[in-house]
Amino acid sequence: MRLPDGKGASIRLRRGASLADFAEKINADPAALVQALFNLGEMVTATASVSEETLQLLGAEINYDVQVVSPEDEDRELLESFDLQFGDDEGTAEDLAKRPPVVTVMGHVDHGKTRLLDTIRRTNEGAGEAGGITQGIGAYQTQVDVDGGERVITFLDTPGHEAFTAMRARGAKSTDLAILVVAADDGVMPQTVEAINHAKAADIPVVVAVNKIDKPEAAPDKIRGQLTEYGLVPEEYGGDTMFVDISAKAGTNIDALLEAVVLTADAALELTANPDMDAQGVSIEAHLDRGRGPVASVIVQRGTLRVGDSIVVGDSFGRVRRMLDEFGHDVEEAGPSRPVQVQGLNGVPGAGDNLLVVEDDRVARQIAAQRDARKRSAMQAKSRKRVSLEDLDSVLKETSTLNLILKGDNAGSVEALEDSLLDIEIDDEVQLNIIDRGVGAVTQTNVTLAAASDAVIIAFNVRAEGKATEEANAEGVDVRYYTVIYRAIEEIEQALKGMLKPIYEERDTGGAEIRALFKSSAIGTIAGCMVTDGKVKRNGKVRIVRDGNVITSDAKIQSLRHEKDDVNEISAGYECGMVLSYPDIQVGDLIQAYEEVEVPRT
Structure with missing residues (x-):
């Protein structure tokens, strides 16, 4: 079973590919690849999903440059096979129309993000949240009066707790601009920095809302100084980031904040989309409703989504049976930047999955099935623990x-x-x-x-x-x-x-010195000892030390007597006689008593 020499040739493999897939690409016997990987110290069957590192390791061994297709490229190639594209506006420049900015509200927990959205929407979205923490992602639209004209802003409410990093990261990727909420009485916190990093990674402009300025201990200038260290320099300091001092609780300067959002979007972004093409968008959140089935909250990014459209969202598919806006009203169609709840999918898509309108249900089903198969293979490869001969x-x-x-x-x-x-x-x-x-x-x-x-x-x-x-x-x-x-x-x-198996720690409890030895035909050698410190106990464990060397570390005191009485323990300063489980003892040996104590895991 000779393997071909790739001579540096490049091959592309999907995530979670098996050795059989690899063998098919290079026209080789899968068993030969199994043997080659075994020789490298890993045991894998021919049909098991293999991690990216293992595929590249094997490729290097037989002189192939293995390139594992990224999830984005994988999805793009899948859509191209159906003559579909995601992420591009169809048509000419004349077909493009202005769309509202999609804004993410970010910041540290308890800095007032949900209260700010409550104030903007004049609703109480946070009232039902456990522990006052936003536990899901919602999207809402609001109208703003800027320079005498009505403008619409779409808001994304991202959770504040650190465990929701993945969701918040996806929120940043599906948005145009971020509002960073920082409490004027608290300052920059770990999740504030995390939010800044997400915004930078998504390459989106930031407007800073310095909240809680109505509190006596508020120090908005201090916040400006702290955020300068993270690259957010206020306009008044010569930078390009707009800072607005607000109080979400009192409703102070909310209009100024919304105006800053619109001005920043107009200055830094060119927000256009073609409303006349088949809709494309992103799933913000999804859940299973007892009465309505799978419900996905989506934002349309380009095109117009209509009731009756065949759609595929991640590895779920279906037909839009009903659409609702953020107030629960029925919507017949949703244009660019419009958030809606969609009913009619066959399953619950993931947060961040892209939405695509396709020609019919058959195409939607095929795309979803292929996505699901690839996702399962990738997950198997990710979850499989690599077993090497050494371990x-x-x-x-x-x-x-x-x-x-x-x-x-x-x-x-x-x-x-x-x-x-x-x-x-x-x-x-x-x-x-x-x-x-x-x-x-x-x-x-x-x-x-x-x-x-x-x-x-x-x-x-x-x-x-x-x-x-x-x-x-x-x-x-x-x-x-x-x-x-x-x-x-x-x-x-x-x-x-x-x-975890318990960890035991040895703790010294006392010590004694052997001063004399007595022979007994009935019980063997008796050690006459003086207890020098602490206590020694019958049936306790001891180490025997001679000339500084430990002779044995697991001996046991089998019998302990003080004068003519059997006792359970002897304290320092008293003489005693003891019979040890280790017979080879001498005068002058030191006895160190110890006990094993379970140490709590940390």
């Missing part, structure tokens, strides 16, 4: 594994929870394995899977439905309910640490 022995030994099933109220929450759990730092002797995740209530199917795989079900903002609770009780399946994400992360981390 085969440790892999074969029994390791503790905590299996989890994640259920949440929307796709973004489940993804954020999964990312946070997988980021928990824990020793190699314990593994965290997420065997299933989904949106919606905990079902009997989830409970059955949990029972079969000894898994714990984590339910975030959802409950068990129907007979799932009865079955969970009958099968002994642990279903944990949470409404605040960091409590779930905290408890899982504690559970993982509890599964």
